Amino acid sequence: MRSVSLCAVLLSLVCGGASAADVTCATCHKKQATSQPGTFMAHALMLRTYPKLTKTLGGYTYTVETRGGKSTYSVTDGVDTIAVPIRWAFGAKTQTWVLERNGKLYESLVSFYPKVNGLDVTMGDQHITPTTLLEAFGRELPDRDVRACFDCHATGAVVNRQVQFETLKPGVQCGRCHTGANEHLKAISKGKSTPMPARLGKMTPEDTSNFCGQCHRTWDWVVRNRLRGEATVRFQPYRLANSACYDGGDSRISCTACHDPHQDPVVGSAAYDEKCLACHSTAAVVAKQKMYKACPVGKAECSSCHMPKVPLPGGHQTFTDHHIRVVKAGEPYPN
């Protein structure tokens, strides 16, 4: 009771002067709340404007364009055309559209790829050879896929296993990860400290992997879905778990050991060296933690060798392979 009272006093000091209406996540968590809205994750479901983009695949021609502030997606076989407005654009850079037609939702069969500044087949749909205009339009999404798409690319999207199209907030916002953030805000505005959202930083590395893996895909999800080859490189929790050094209980190797989820990943291998050297060092044992063999080749830019960049098949981009290993020339991509 005493600690709760003390907490409330501290809160009133930290948040002092803010009226109930003014209290936001940023009131107390300024650093995170300032950086996170600028991240790619925060823009995971973002409408943008497009110049006229066209692509012909097989006998079908696709056009995506923005006119008068409204974007449309259309496909024609030269005789008939299906055209729909774009309401949902998934991805901050590469974009795939979830399209509505006759009460059903479809994943667009083409996507926008920044690297080619144009359209190409949606990643993973290369095996589809459309035989009708509707098949060329897109892949009809079962309910479970619709839930999965919106649950990862929006906040407050799925309630009781139903997608809340009218009330969801696009992108990953505080409440997507910090379940209970709204209730916490209401309490704070009344000078109370509880309820508190779960302390995500207290999770074990394994739980962190599974937490991030809700969207970046868990190890078991990838295996259960029989995914293999280079296409798995974008599923970092899966790749990391296959690393010989992955433990599940050692906090030196986890998603958040290297990445701050409130910021975009730092670019450049050197920035991660200290993370590698926390384990792989000839230095004396630190705080009784187990140490591993030091690299006989180099002491800097570890990830440039041990976490190679791998082109994502059909994705027009490369990903850092989180399967940390001694990479040997000519060896096949390890599953």
Next chain:
Amino acid sequence: MKFLVVFCMLFFVAAASPAATFDELSTRAAAARDANRISEAIELYRQALELNPKWQEGVWFLGTFLYQKGDYAGAQKAFGRFVTLAPQAGPAWGLLALAEFRTGAYDSALEHLERSLDLKAGEQEGIGFILRYHHAQLLTRAGAFEQALRAFRPFLQSGSADPSLLAAVGLAALHRPRLVGDVPAAELELLQAAGKATALTMSGRTDEARASFADLLKRFGGSPDIHYLYGCFLFPTSPDEAIAEMKRELAISPNHPGASAMIAWSLLVDADPGAALPHAQIAAAGEQKSATAQYVMGRSLHETGRSKEGLPYLEAAASLDASNWENRVALVTAYAKLGRYADAKRERANALRLSAEAAGIAQR
């Protein structure tokens, strides 16, 4: 039978040097054996064994001749004695099991068959076929239907339409823990029809299997287990239709463990473990030797936050079906959740190896 005698003769080479009287008896026994005077040989082997109870060749031939004469209890006793003298002799464990099968000692027959197969007797030409066929039947009788179907698989590759084989496969496919010999004649037609559809499915003749299932449903669609079996056929390609069949099964057979297991599985795939749990409970209680039933129960518990309770079910599933990578994947997640990271790491490697093998991909 003739095969068994030939097999037994090939199995043994010269015996150790006997004492004089024993030598005389054993020589006479061999002569009687070679002359196919079976009753005389049995008596001579018995006499010789009184003088030298550890004479393996004598025990072996005594057992085989008793089996040949239809004295299965006597053969059981002789082979039981033999395996104490030569515990690594896989064929002897197999013949002991066959004798036990004949006397109706099915539980010990299954145990000894498994020991025999562990010692590679199933790979021996001729007798291996007989042992594996009996093993499959006994697995069915013991309620280990999934293992039984796997054991029957090699017999189905040739497209055999032997009615007894089809009925035996039908029993396993319809989850009926019996031997074909115990089935009333009135049920045989249904079992053979179910066995035929299953055999066609397992041998990859999908179009013929589809036609066979249509026939099965038309003739026996109101009987228990038929919609379940058809649902299993549909599950890999049409999961929604498969689940509709499972629900039809539950309308005919409420609390059907197999159908409940498949519905639970579907709900787990749909990330709804809370809804899966009640179905999984019915499945696990009804079929304790079903890896699938144990798996869905373990996963449902684990994924509803009860990992400690779920783990024994997942371990049971992995034990019942050691080559199934999905069981290992579930074990990884449960071990990791419970902080058993070394176990999780081991099973992670197993799961990747098994899934690569299942996919036909050579793992680095």
